[in-house]
Amino acid sequence: MWNFLGAVKSKIMVLNSVSGEKVNKHIDYSFQMSESLSSRETSFLINEETMFQKNQQSKDSIFFRDGIRQIDFVLSYVDDIKKDAELKAERRKEFEKNLRKTGLELEIEDKRDSEDGRTYFVKIHAPWEVLVTYAEVLGIKMPIKESDIPRPKHTPISYVLGPVRLPLSVKYPRPEYFTAQFSRHRQELFLIEDQATFFPSSSRNRIVYYILSRCPFGIEDGKKRFGIERLLNSNTYSSAYPLHDGQYWKPSEPPNPTNERYTLHQNWARFSYFYKEQPLDLIKNYYGEKIGIYFVFLGFYTEMLFFAAVVGLACFIYGLLSMEHNTSSTEICDPEIGGQMIMCPLCDQVCDYWRLNSTCLASKFSHLFDNESTVFFAIFMGIWVTLFLEFWKQRQARLEYEWDLVDFEEEQQQLQLRPEFEAMCKHRKLNAVTKEMEPYMPLYTRIPWYCLSGATVTLWMSLVVTSMVAVIVYRLSVFATFASFMESDASLKQVKSFLTPQITTSLTGSCLNFIVILILNFFYEKISAWITKMEIPRTYQEYESSLTLKMFLFQFVNFYSSCFYVAFFKGKFVGYPGKYTYLFNEWRSEECDPGGCLIELTTQLTIIMTGKQIFGNIKEAIYPLALNWWRRRKARTNSEKLYSRWEQDHDLESFGPLGLFYEYLETVTQFGFVTLFVASFPLAPLLALINNIVEIRVDAWKLTTQYRRTVASKAHSIGVWQDILYGMAVLSVATNAFIVAFTSDIIPRxxxxxxxxxxxxxxxxxxxxxxxxxxxxxxxxxxxxxxxxxxxxxxxxxxxxxxxxxxxxxxxxxxxxxxxxxxxxxxxxxxxxxxxxKFLLAWMIPDVPKDVVERIKREKLMTIKILHDFELNKLKENLGINSNEFAKHVMIEENKAQLAKSTI
Incomplete structure (x- = not known):
């Protein structure tokens, strides 16, 4: 594959003829020097050429110095003065030489021209021959004809939603086309108006990254080493990233192409557009399908939360309106009823007797969430979660058609062997599919790592449970203090207070528990990434799946364990005054308020859920902003230098391969709060709705302004997260049923x-x-x-x-x-x-909408017809119009077409 394009000079002929001689001279010179000099020396000589004046280049230019070849990717590195500096320089030299052999064109910026005076930048351009070759290898679908299938029409009710709609030019930046997998031997078939713009920038950086991830850089320890990821891990290169289109606050100036980053910022990343729909097609075109589908999911989830939030708010309003007419709280507050009931002490020796009406306000507040509507809302949410998942499957199926993912195969880079796996492998095994020898690690060598991983996860989960028990002990130990302070003679004098000892300790305990949760979560994120690497997963997909399992299990225990305790254990095993049960034979088990434990569960859920959401949004906004400010502050040491486009992006924060993973994890954790314990807190969907409206704009803002552009990659679903959502949906039915039965007071009433x-x-x-x-x-x-x-x-x-x-x-x-x-x-x-x-709804609602099935069939039929006509015309040109052989071929091809139609 490395020699399929020949010498570099032959590649350059595709450039504009006006500047062809100049570019040829420049590339020939750099290629000759790369054969004998290191990349550092080459960059020095390139920058010494008189053909280029640095001050004539725009700082927002995304082109090589000739102003013609677009920069598709950038590598950066800094001189390393350590003992392995020569090894890294040799690796870079070999890597860049092999990149040129694949047909990529490189241009190197010397450190003397950079803002910080120490960073080299290697700019990479993929010429037409490289793009068409690898577009075929990757199976990229490109347009062959404008689609004759009209877009879905708006329903009458959709006109009411006019203010939330985006302009059609933003919502649909490009027409819909019938597409086919690109073939360099059928280039005439595709709608190629301009070779420079035929492949969008997202496809170009995806192709270049594919080459970078497979390009060798030498043989070490008898093994062939390859891939940009290994070079980044060894600090041979400090970063690798595609460029943004331009500044996010202003449109691009010619000759730069349309600045999609600016369009996204104006119509998506601004907080004043919180009520607007998202430009999903534009997001997909700019960042790729994998990031695009996350925002589709987040937007769809937010839309469905609106209905749950309305019903939950109605249930809360019902509780608010009926609070004064609630017989139970009326009796508790009545001096002649609740005021005459002397309650037994809530702790041993130091606690005194107290009158029931001292919990008057707490009992009224409890009625807000513990009333007849609680049962209705629990059942409603069980149905809502089913509708959400079933309609999401339909939305996902429609998305697969609209984004050409119907015949999608797993992204090659996800199935690529990880460099760490190859480095640790001492055995090789024949791959039954590719028939090639691949690195292989026997199971017995991995069992110790799996045992270590399992033991570490178990230890940290135990630590979470231990911390929860410690918080319980804290509540028990301080309860007596609060009780002796608040329930002395004042309680017997019929003083009504909201801050009962139970509520006071619950509030302080919940806040303490939330702080412990954040601390444990911070450290476990580091530990889980480390132990997943120690397992030595074979591919990036295996690595992400293993990390997902660990992180979700821990998050589940960390965030929900205290809620499970209050809902299903607190106050259930107390005993009675003559025979109490004790924790560790020292502390008496916690009792619930006379109105039940539901209000304490509500308090716990509100503090953890609200605190997590506020902390998460602040962290997502401030963390990259502060890092970028500090990085730019250190970089801008030579203000007279040109602060180029690649330097501006270099100073931005990297989104990282796990950036999207943590976004999904945050959303799924919130989904658990909304579904698992929603019977105790009908306002949970409303809080989640408000948070997600802010979350969408925060994520959009940080992606467009604070992070480097990510490498575009494909995905046709949300992956393993969908299975997790289904599991939580089933579990939520059981938890809400038990909350209504055992935590709420509705059944005894x-x-x-x-x-x-x-x-x-x-x-x-x-x-x-x-x-x-x-x-x-x-x-x-x-x-x-x-x-x-x-x-x-x-x-x-x-x-x-x-x-x-x-x-x-x-x-x-x-x-x-x-x-x-x-x-x-x-x-x-x-x-x-x-x-x-749930089962009836799942059976009644098809996974793929009927109109999508028909559109898929129509597109397949039209694609086959277009390919058939193209091949016949091509055959006609080769064989002659009147030849008998052509007629035979026509009959054969028509029979094939008829057979294909019948299969569709």
């Missing part, structure tokens, strides 16, 4: 309403008294009784147990078993109903 109420006009009257059991103070063990003696004979506690004067005293009464049976029945019924609706 319904049981009382239908089975135990004795008031026909106001059925819920007396519920609070019914839900509290009686304990004889004399039965307190000495080590748990309050130190200060009171005149009370009994106190109350939250449970369903027989009173002390019954023969079964302190055993669970029949109402407890009725409530438990009702809770289990509700869980079974809700899960079966939601799952039945």
């Amino acid at each position: 319904l049981v009382y309403y239908y089975a135990y109420s004795t008031n026909a006009t106001q059925p819920m009257t007396g519920y609070v008294n019914n839900s509290l059991s009686v304990f004889l103070i004399a039965d307190f063990p000495n080590h748990t009784a309050p130190s200060e003696k009171r005149d009370f004979i009994t106190c109350r506690y939250r449970d369903y147990r027989y009173p002390p004067d019954d023969e079964n005293k302190y055993f669970h009464n029949m109402q407890f078993w009725h409530v438990l049976a009702a809770k289990m029945t509700f869980i079974i019924v809700m899960e079966h109903v939601v799952f039945l609706v």
